[in-house]
Amino acid sequence: MATTVISPDTDVVTEYAGGTLAREQVSLWRDGLRRLRRNKLAVIAMVFLVLLALETVVSLFWTPYDPNLVGACPTYAFPSAQHLMGCDDLGRDELSRVMVGTQVSLAVGLATAFVVLVVGVLVGLIAGYLRGWIDALISLIINIFYGVPPILPAIALYVLLGRSVQNIIIAISATAWMDMARLVRGQALSIREREYVEAARSSGSKTRKILFTHVFPNALGPIIVQATFSIPIAILTAAFLTFLGFGVPPPQADWGGIASEGLQSLQAGFDPYILLFPSIAISLTLLAFNFFGDGLRDAFDPRQKR
Amino acid sequence: MSDPVLDVKHLSTSFFTDDGEVKAVRDVSLQLYPGETLGIVGESGCGKSVTAMSVLGLVQRPGRVVAGEILFKGRDLLKVPSDELRQVRGRDIAMIFQDPLSSMNPVLRVGFQIDEAMYAHDKIPKEQVHSRDVELLKQVRVPDAVNRLRDYPHQFSGGMRQRAMIAMGLSNKPQILIADEPTTALDVTVQAQILELLRDLNQQLGTSIILITHNLGVVAGLCTRVIVMYAGEIVEEGPVEQIFEHPQHPYTWSLLRSLPRIDANRKDRLRSIEGLPPDLIDPPPGCEFSPRCPFRIERCFSEDPDLAEVAPRQHAACWVTMDRAYAEMNAGSITDTRPGAASGVRPPKDLEPSAAETAETAMQSEPEPVGADEQA
Numbered sequence: 068m069a070t071t072v073i074s075p076d077t078d079v080v081t082e083y084a085g086g087t088l089a090r091e092q093v094s095l096w097r098d099g100l101r102r103l104r105r106n107k108l109a110v111i112a113m114v115f116l117v118l119l120a121l122e123t124v125v126s127l128f129w130t131p132y133d134p135n136l137v138g139a140c141p142t143y144a145f146p147s148a149q150h151l152m153g154c155d156d157l158g159r160d161e162l163s164r165v166m167v168g169t170q171v172s173l174a175v176g177l178a179t180a181f182v183v184l185v186v187g188v189l190v191g192l193i194a195g196y197l198r199g200w201i202d203a204l205i206s207l208i209i210n211i212f213y214g215v216p217p218i219l220p221a222i223a224l225y226v227l228l229g230r231s232v233q234n235i236i237i238a239i240s241a242t243a244w245m246d247m248a249r250l251v252r253g254q255a256l257s258i259r260e261r262e263y264v265e266a267a268r269s270s271g272s273k274t275r276k277i278l279f280t281h282v283f284p285n286a287l288g289p290i291i292v293q294a295t296f297s298i299p300i301a302i303l304t305a306a307f308l309t310f311l312g313f314g315v316p317p318p319q320a321d322w323g324g325i326a327s328e329g330l331q332s333l334q335a336g337f338d339p340y341i342l343l344f345p346s347i348a349i350s351l352t353l354l355a356f357n358f359f360g361d362g363l364r365d366a367f368d369p370r371q372k373r
Numbered sequence: 374m375s376d377p378v379l380d381v382k383h384l385s386t387s388f389f390t391d392d393g394e395v396k397a398v399r400d401v402s403l404q405l406y407p408g409e410t411l412g413i414v415g416e417s418g419c420g421k422s423v424t425a426m427s428v429l430g431l432v433q434r435p436g437r438v439v440a441g442e443i444l445f446k447g448r449d450l451l452k453v454p455s456d457e458l459r460q461v462r463g464r465d466i467a468m469i470f471q472d473p474l475s476s477m478n479p480v481l482r483v484g485f486q487i488d489e490a491m492y493a494h495d496k497i498p499k500e501q502v503h504s505r506d507v508e509l510l511k512q513v514r515v516p517d518a519v520n521r522l523r524d525y526p527h528q529f530s531g532g533m534r535q536r537a538m539i540a541m542g543l544s545n546k547p548q549i550l551i552a553d554e555p556t557t558a559l560d561v562t563v564q565a566q567i568l569e570l571l572r573d574l575n576q577q578l579g580t581s582i583i584l585i586t587h588n589l590g591v592v593a594g595l596c597t598r599v600i601v602m603y604a605g606e607i608v609e610e611g612p613v614e615q616i617f618e619h620p621q622h623p624y625t626w627s628l629l630r631s632l633p634r635i636d637a638n639r640k641d642r643l644r645s646i647e648g649l650p651p652d653l654i655d656p657p658p659g660c661e662f663s664p665r666c667p668f669r670i671e672r673c674f675s676e677d678p679d680l681a682e683v684a685p686r687q688h689a690a691c692w693v694t695m696d697r698a699y700a701e702m703n704a705g706s707i708t709d710t711r712p713g714a715a716s717g718v719r720p721p722k723d724l725e726p727s728a729a730e731t732a733e734t735a736m737q738s739e740p741e742p743v744g745a746d747e748q749a
Contacts, residue, residue: 198434262475269429270463270490270541280489284480 102366109362112355119352123169132160134167135318145338152344155325156332164320165344171321172302172352175235179301182240184294187247192278194248195255202252209245217242221304222313230316235308239301250293254286261285288364295360299353306349322349377404378548378581379428379466384441386420386427393654397423397436399605405549410575410582412596412613414589414628416650420605421585425551429466430458445549464494467542471554473534477526483537484522490544497545509540513570532563536570543574550574551583556591568595589632593617601625604651604661607680611687621689621696623669624662627710647711660692667707667715668698674721 103109132140137157146153152161194205212220217239225238258264259282267277283290306323308314310330315321322345329342386398398420405411413421426432428443430450443450445465450458462468470476478486487506491497497505510518513536526534535555542550552571556564572595575582584596592599592613599616601609601624609622620626627646648665651657657664663673672692680688683696693716698704702715713719 262470262472263478265431266468266470266476266538266541267478267489268462269431269468270493271459271461272463272489272493273459276489276493280481281478285478287480 099366103362106362106365108358109366112358112362115351115355116359119169119355120173122166123173126166126170130160130163130166132163134159134163134320136160146340153338153340155328155341161325161341161344164325165322165348167320168322168325168345168348171232171315171319172305172349174232175239175305176298176302176356178236179239179243180294180298182236183244183247183297184290186240187244187293188251188283188290190244191248191251192255192282195252196259196274196278196282198256205248206252209249212242212245215242218304218307221308222311225308225313230314232315232319235305235314236301238308239304243297243301243304247290247293247297250289251286254289255282258282258285292360292364295356295363299356302349302352302356306345375407377406378445379403379405379583380442380444381424381428382442382444384424384427384443385439386423386432386436387439388436390435390654395653396656397605397653398427399656401441401602401605401607403600403607403610405581405583407548407581408575408579409598410572410584410596412592412599413583413585413602414587414592414599415602416587418650418653419602421587421602422553423605424602425468425553425583425585428551429462429468430455431462460494463490463547464496464545465547466549466551467545467547468551468553469535469538469542469555472558473531473538474526474558476538477534479526481525482522483524483526483529486526487522487537487541487544490541494545505544506540509544510537512543512574513537513540514566515540531559532566535559535563535567539567539570539574543578543580546578547580549581549583551585553585554587555584556588557586564591571595589617589628601628604656605653606661606690608662608691609687609689610680611684611689615684615687619684619687619695621683621687621694622662622691623666623693623695623698625689626695626698626704627665627667630710644710660690664720665712667710667712668693668695668702668704669713669716669718671718671721673718 103113131151137159140149140154140158140160142154142156142158146161152165155161155164190205194202220242221238224241225234228234228237255278264277264281267281272280302322305314306321306326309321309323310327312327314323317324325345326342326349329339329345332341333339381401381403384398384401385396388395388397401420401424403411403413403424413424415421423432423436427438428450430438432438438451441451445461450461453461477483481489484506487509488502491502491505492499506522507518510521515521515533515536521529521533526537529537535558539550539555550571555571556567559567568591571582571584574580582595584592586592596613598611599613600607601616601622603624609616609620609625616625617629620629624646631644631646633643646665651661651664657674659672659674659676660666660669660678663669666673670693676692678690678692680690683689683694695704698715704715707715709715
């Protein structure tokens with residue numbers, strides 16, 4: 068077991084009359100943050116994500132040019148001091164469009180992750196802990212959809228509901244919760260057999276209480292990782308939908324949409340930068356979320372205490 | 374003697390597996406009296422823990438209590454609705470488990486977990502819970518209780534964790550504490566401390582204790598009465614001194630004999646009981662111990678003996694009993710304890726497979742013909 072470092076911000080070490088040295092008290096969160104800070108990749112990813120969030124907030128109020136202003140600059144202008152990322156086929160400022168595109172990506176990613184977290188965890192806990200017919204039913208549904216590429220139901224639902232950012236979130240969440248439910252179900256299946264769950268049942272705890280104080284916290288590590296990974300997956304799916312032409316309605320800027328336009332200009336023989344910049348934005352964001360998710364798992368899983 | 378707090382009548386619990394019905398507990402009856410410490414001993418898999426789990430209604434699928442009554446305060450726990458049974462667990466009957474590390478949730482503070490046991494029931498007023506957990510930890514002799522409550526289980530040593538588990542068990546002042554091998558995972562000095570703690574708590578609080586163990590030493594140190602189980606059945610029951618000094622069932626006798634002795638010659642082999650416990654899907658027709666019993670007679674293969682009084686307050690389920698084995702089969706001086714060795718009785722023809730098995734084990738030890746010890 069780790070001998071804990073005595074840092075100034077923790078409780079004072081006290082001598083106790085019996086001779087035992089009372090150890091400092093470190094909360095789970097403080098302890099986890101300390102370990103997260105030691106993970107360089109995760110810190111870099113975190114910094115990147117914070118900057119990205121700031122940039123999104125800024126883009127709500129200010130962009131270098133109006134992202135939808137046609138003719139802000141010459142069409143297909145090469146990146147320059149005035150237009151850092153150049154201009155697209157309609158002469159719109161690329162940088163402004165990429166900045167605004169972050170809004171859609173982050174909104175879709177976070178909202179989907181939220182739905183996945185709530186629905187997936189709840190359904191998974193119930194299926195894994197209660198077992199029986201309810202588990203059979205949930206597993207059946209999940210298994211049916213497992214054989215279908217998630218993009219298909221998303222497109223189908225999206226076409227049915229109509230084009231809007233909100234509907235993208237619904238369309239992606241409709242299948243994205245299943246991965247989480249599957250994972251949580253597996254965790255619950257193994258945790259329900261642990262002795263402390265047995266002990267809780269033998270002390271008369273209610274099922275709801277057991278689910279949320281014993282099963283859920285012990286599955287938290289994998290749940291956090293899965294939730295963090297569901298953000299980039301949702302962003303990618305959203306971008307892919309727009310890329311295919313099913314996404315956010317134009318002229319709203321979105322990374323997938325910009326990339327799609329960029330591909331057209333590339334095919335038309337123009338420079339690749341219009342495709343390049345949104346692609347870089349997507350890739351960096353996905354990488355950052357993945358590294359951050361890994362870092363979180365390493366830091367906040369109490370069973371990996373060092 | 375007053376009325377028992379817990380009266381288990383003809384309890385049978387089975388597990389319905391793909392291979393068939395495993396009759397883990399068969400027709401077990403036991404009484405626990407107020408303030409009593411009752412030991413249940415037996416080998417692994419003999420049904421000790423399943424009996425305890427059945428009492429609390431914690432037997433999980435594919436297991437099920439198939440028959441019997443569990444009377445607690447005049448109510449049959451097998452018939453009360455599940456929510457009422459949940460209220461009984463922890464409040465009236467508490468249980469502590471073998472491995473104190475895995476019995477505690479690793480991600481929750483010890484104090485939180487003790488509180489939880491109290492919040493689950495309304496016996497302790499909510500505003501007293503926090504002061505009570507300090508008191509409880511002090512009661513189970515955890516030093517520096519106030520600070521220790523904020524620790525996580527991994528910051529506790531094995532003995533401390535078991536103390537915390539006992540504190541949790543006692544938090545609602547239950548009438549019965551079921552301790553399922555509470556000292557097995559602990560080292561010997563800590564074992565002694567925990568047992569001493571249990572004894573003190575039993576005397577101070579008057580809590581009745583059921584102690585489940587395979588360790589006869591633990592029983593001798595703590596219990597007033599002991600039940601010996603074999604293959605899902607009670608084979609002997611009585612006051613602890615009587616059982617230890619005059620065991621009447623050959624299984625109890627063999628168990629006691631197989632205790633390692635510190636004064637034994639180093640070259641002597643440790644004594645064990647030949648053979649293995651029977652298959653509980655298809656138990657032998659007569660006495661379950663007959664395939665391994667040195668003192669068996671023909672009757673043992675066909676008829677299953679019931680518990681019968683063999684001495685005041687002592688019951689054994691045996692057609693022979695050790696009194697007769699000592700008198701007629703030289704039990705006091707035999708060295709060969711292979712099945713049927715003392716009585717010279719071989720299993721009847723239709724039980725040959727088990728006979729072949731015993732022959733095999735016999736081959737590995739001294740090549741002495743079965744029945745050589747039969748007295749003249």
